[in-house]
Amino acid sequence: MQLLLNCKQAHQMLSEGLDRDLNFAERARLKLHLSICDSCTNFSNQMQILRKAMRKLSLDQPGAVEEVKK
Numbered sequence: 716m717q718l719l720l721n722c723k724q725a726h727q728m729l730s731e732g733l734d735r736d737l738n739f740a741e742r743a744r745l746k747l748h749l750s751i752c753d754s755c756t757n758f759s760n761q762m763q764i765l766r767k768a769m770r771k772l773s774l775d776q777p778g779a780v781e782e783v784k785k
C-alpha cells in the first residue's frame with residue numbers, strides 16, 4: 716500500500732468520507748496528502764460544508780427529528 720495518495724485518490728477518499736467513516740489508516744493518509752496539497756485542502760473544506768448541509772437537511776426531516784428527541 717502506497718503511503719502518499721495522489722489527488723485523484725484523495726478526492727475519491729473525501730467523497731467516500733461523506734457516505735461512510737474512514738478508518739484510521741485512510742484518515743492518516745488523507746491528512747498527510749492535505750498537508751502538502753492546497754487544492755485538495757480546498758476540496759476537503761467544500762466537502763465538509765456539503766456534509767454539514769446534508770446532515771442539517773436530514774435533521775430537518777420529521778422522522779430524523781423524532782430520533783433526536785428520544
Ligand SMILES: [Zn+2]
Pocket residue numbers: 721722723725748752753754755756
Ligand atoms: Zn491533492
